[in-house]
Amino acid sequence: MTGTYQPAGTGVSPLEVREVTVRFAGLTALDAVSLTVEPGTVHAIIGPNGAGKSTCFNVLSGVYTASSGSVRFGGVELTTLPAHKIAALGIARTFQNIALSARLSVRDNLLLGRHRLTRAGFVAAGLRLPSARREAARHLARVEEIAAFVGLAGRLATPVGLLPYGVQKRVELARALCMEPRLLLLDEPVAGMNGGERAEMAGLIVAIKESLGISVLLVEHDMGMVMRLADTVTVLDFGRRIAGGPPEEVQRDPAVIRAYLGAATEEAATEDRAAEHKATEHEAAEDRATEDRAAAMAAGETGQAGQAGQTGQARQAREAGEQDAAAAAGGQA
Numbered sequence: 509m510t511g512t513y514q515p516a517g518t519g520v521s522p523l524e525v526r527e528v529t530v531r532f533a534g535l536t537a538l539d540a541v542s543l544t545v546e547p548g549t550v551h552a553i554i555g556p557n558g559a560g561k562s563t564c565f566n567v568l569s570g571v572y573t574a575s576s577g578s579v580r581f582g583g584v585e586l587t588t589l590p591a592h593k594i595a596a597l598g599i600a601r602t603f604q605n606i607a608l609s610a611r612l613s614v615r616d617n618l619l620l621g622r623h624r625l626t627r628a629g630f631v632a633a634g635l636r637l638p639s640a641r642r643e644a645a646r647h648l649a650r651v652e653e654i655a656a657f658v659g660l661a662g663r664l665a666t667p668v669g670l671l672p673y674g675v676q677k678r679v680e681l682a683r684a685l686c687m688e689p690r691l692l693l694l695d696e697p698v699a700g701m702n703g704g705e706r707a708e709m710a711g712l713i714v715a716i717k718e719s720l721g722i723s724v725l726l727v728e729h730d731m732g733m734v735m736r737l738a739d740t741v742t743v744l745d746f747g748r749r750i751a752g753g754p755p756e757e758v759q760r761d762p763a764v765i766r767a768y769l770g771a772a773t774e775e776a777a778t779e780d781r782a783a784e785h786k787a788t789e790h791e792a793a794e795d796r797a798t799e800d801r802a803a804a805m806a807a808g809e810t811g812q813a814g815q816a817g818q819t820g821q822a823r824q825a826r827e828a829g830e831q832d833a834a835a836a837a838g839g840q841a
């Protein structure tokens with residue numbers, strides 16, 4: 509992380525989310541959620557699976573439209589704006605799954621990130637007019653500064669698909685920085701990374717906040733990372749905001765502990781239900797085999813067909829039992 513990269517304009521506006529509700533055909537994914545991202549801070553949204561974190565991000569970046577509520581940034585209401593207009597206001601995002609062109613070089617991917625800032629028209633660029641050439645040179649210089657800032661200076665010519673996963677995630681972050689954001693939305697920035705890559709990404713996020721003054725809103729499952737990086741945490745559960753504040757307060761909050769414990773208990777219960785279901789299926793198969801045997805006897809059948817039916821079903825039942833036992837043994841191992 510070196511270089512002289514400075515942001516084009518640091519954010520002085522908070523992002524204000526007020527009573528935002530999102531409904532999908534009968535399901536309330538977000539229920540009157542409010543939060544504020546203060547300028548120059550890192551704000552984390554956490555919560556168990558299905559809590560509404562991605563839905564919240566998708567509303568903020570214009571992918572989903574809120575059913576009601578308001579999101580304001582720099583005095584502008586965002587809920588009615590399409591994604592590209594939100595980006596133009598200085599809100600850039602990264603995605604859970606890398607959204608880069610694998611065959612293009614790092615340089616070209618970053619230049620794509622500058623697309624919305626390009627003023628030269630199609631014709632001027634096509635004719636390679638001096639004004640368009642000067643602009644292209646400016647963008648290239650900026651891309652190089654940003655690449656140096658995120659530690660990618662030596663990788664500019666490499667096709668993104670050839671880079672290790674953790675480096676690709678840094679390219680994605682650099683692409684978002686190329687949009688000259690005032691607020692960065694990072695969706696699970698360290699998901700799938702190893703320890704070293706996580707530490708690098710954490711350092712980068714701190715540098716983005718402290719050296720560049722850019723506000724960061726992140727969704728992250730890695731609690732260690734959240735507790736180390738975030739100035740403020742908002743906790744969602746079943747679409748509702750159940751807690752918020754500094755990380756050390758939030759992690760002691762009984763509602764948060766309950767939500768996470770509840771999620772863990774629910775996971776265990778789902779596993780129990782699946783095991784129970786399997787056991788019931790096993791019993792049903794045995795019952796069917798017994799019924800078949802009884803029916804065959806009642807009909808005085810002693811032929812091959814009756815035998816085959818019995819043996820087949822009994823074998824099925826036995827195999828189900830053996831599989832359960834093997835699964836249980838595997839689970840205990």
Ligand SMILES: Nc1ncnc2c1ncn2[C@@H]1O[C@H](COP(=O)(O)OP(=O)(O)OP(=O)(O)O)[C@@H](O)[C@H]1O
Nearest residue numbers: 532535536537555556557558559560561562563564
């Ligand atoms: N496009 C959609 N259509 C219908 N339901 C959706 C849609 N997007 C999300 N949901 C539902 O909204 C709820 C919240 O989902 P969301 O993905 O926002 O949760 P999350 O907190 O990001 O979960 P995870 O941590 O698993 O990514 C879930 O019940 C999900 O199934």
